[in-house]
Amino acid sequence: MKPLPLLCAVALLALLPASSTLAQEKTVAVSVAIPTDITATQLAQIRSLLAAFDKKVEAGFVGEGTLRTVMTKELKVIEATKDLKLRQNAILAYQKKHGDSYRRVLKKGGADISALAVALNRILPTYSFTAVNGTHVIAKARSRPLGNLTLPSKPATQTLTLRDSNFRVTKDLGCGLIAGSNVTFSNLRLKNDAWSAVAGGCENTGDTIHLTAVPAGMTAVTTANVNLYSEANAVSVVGGSLSTGLARATLKNSDERISDTNFAQVFIIVSAPVLWAAFDRHDDLNIPMQSQTPEGKSVSLETSTYTREVSAIGAGTYSAGTVELLNPRIVLAPQ
Numbered sequence: 001m002k003p004l005p006l007l008c009a010v011a012l013l014a015l016l017p018a019s020s021t022l023a024q025e026k027t028v029a030v031s032v033a034i035p036t037d038i039t040a041t042q043l044a045q046i047r048s049l050l051a052a053f054d055k056k057v058e059a060g061f062v063g064e065g066t067l068r069t070v071m072t073k074e075l076k077v078i079e080a081t082k083d084l085k086l087r088q089n090a091i092l093a094y095q096k097k098h099g100d101s102y103r104r105v106l107k108k109g110g111a112d113i114s115a116l117a118v119a120l121n122r123i124l125p126t127y128s129f130t131a132v133n134g135t136h137v138i139a140k141a142r143s144r145p146l147g148n149l150t151l152p153s154k155p156a157t158q159t160l161t162l163r164d165s166n167f168r169v170t171k172d173l174g175c176g177l178i179a180g181s182n183v184t185f186s187n188l189r190l191k192n193d194a195w196s197a198v199a200g201g202c203e204n205t206g207d208t209i210h211l212t213a214v215p216a217g218m219t220a221v222t223t224a225n226v227n228l229y230s231e232a233n234a235v236s237v238v239g240g241s242l243s244t245g246l247a248r249a250t251l252k253n254s255d256e257r258i259s260d261t262n263f264a265q266v267f268i269i270v271s272a273p274v275l276w277a278a279f280d281r282h283d284d285l286n287i288p289m290q291s292q293t294p295e296g297k298s299v300s301l302e303t304s305t306y307t308r309e310v311s312a313i314g315a316g317t318y319s320a321g322t323v324e325l326l327n328p329r330i331v332l333a334p335q
Contacts, residue, residue: 038124038308043201045123046310050240053116054274060109061275067105071098071275072237078277079235079316082195087318091233091277095135102276103134111273113137120271127269136278139269142228144287145251146261154219154333160212162224162301162328164188167208175202175309183305188325192305196241196317201310206321210301211254212330219335220293222251222301224328225286226264232319233279234272234311241311242271245281245319248305251289254298264289268319286326295335301328 038046061068074094081087106113117129117137129139160166164185171183175194183192183206192206214220232243248265250258268282293299305321 056109056111060105075237137271140282142266142284156331158332160330167210171206175204190303191322194307196309196311203308206305208303213298218332221331223290225326227285227324228266229283229322230266230268231281232268232270235277235316236272240273241317243317243319244269244308245321246306247321247323250302251291254300
């Protein structure tokens with residue numbers, strides 16, 4: 001697995017490095033600088049945990065041949081559905097139809113979803129996993145910049161309205177380009193879609209960055225509003241799976257570290273045991289970000305996305321992270 005750079009965030013999964021200015025304002029209390037890689041050891045522990053849990057689920061299905069056949073058939077249809085709205089509607093219908101029976105099977109096999117959430121928290125202690133409906137596990141969080149920045153009121157001498165061409169785009173497609181997996185950047189919108197492409201799982205990363213050097217005698221004031229979207233779904237026909245989506249924006253001086261004053265982020269993880277399906281999303285819209293950069297420094301505006309799939313057999317999971325920049329501008333004024 002490719003190691004990912006550092007991230008400052010909430011209790012969440014992996015992402016990449018970053019840089020930012022002086023943004024400030026906050027809504028959700030989660031602002032701890034944490035290491036961001038899910039290590040190879042942790043991945044192995046997660047796979048082992050899901051496999052052990054699946055054995056208990058399988059034990060619960062002993063003597064439930066008809067139920068198992070029906071659920072497997074319906075899950076395969078969901079797994080093959082690539083239209084996300086249709087897939088989500090099918091997952092909801094599946095959950096409504098089979099929820100009571102599945103919970104009965106879990107109890108029969110001694111498969112405790114709450115215990116699974118606790119075990120995942122032990123492996124990934126910075127992420128807050130919770131059991132949902134007694135059938136699956138999710139973790140989600142968001143973070144906004146802290147405080148309010150007092151910006152100078154001197155008249156502007158130059159205004160740069162940022163466009164796609166002002167950003168450098170990088171991506172790493174560990175999930176390949178199959179089945180719609182991709183990272184795209186258009187109209188100031190960075191989107192990372194990932195469908196599980198191989199048994200065991202995969203990951204995609206996508207980033208953009210803009211740097212502007214501030215001339216002598218000038219101050220740069222950078223402003224933007226940001227929309228962040230994350231979603232994940234897991235369809236577990238053969239074995240348990242886990243899906244992750246993350247989106248982040250960072251605005252800071254290029255030599256500053258990421259802190260709770262200069263980044264915004266949303267994050268979602270969904271995990272479903274064998275013969276179950278689940279999805280969830282976590283968004284945060286119209287987040288104001290702003291910074292002030294003195295002469296001799298560079299302002300850095302970055303967006304980052306991360307998706308990871310962990311599955312027994314490919315194609316059962318999907319996740320996405322999307323960042324939209326709204327009216328990003330840099331205004332130069334005398335110091």
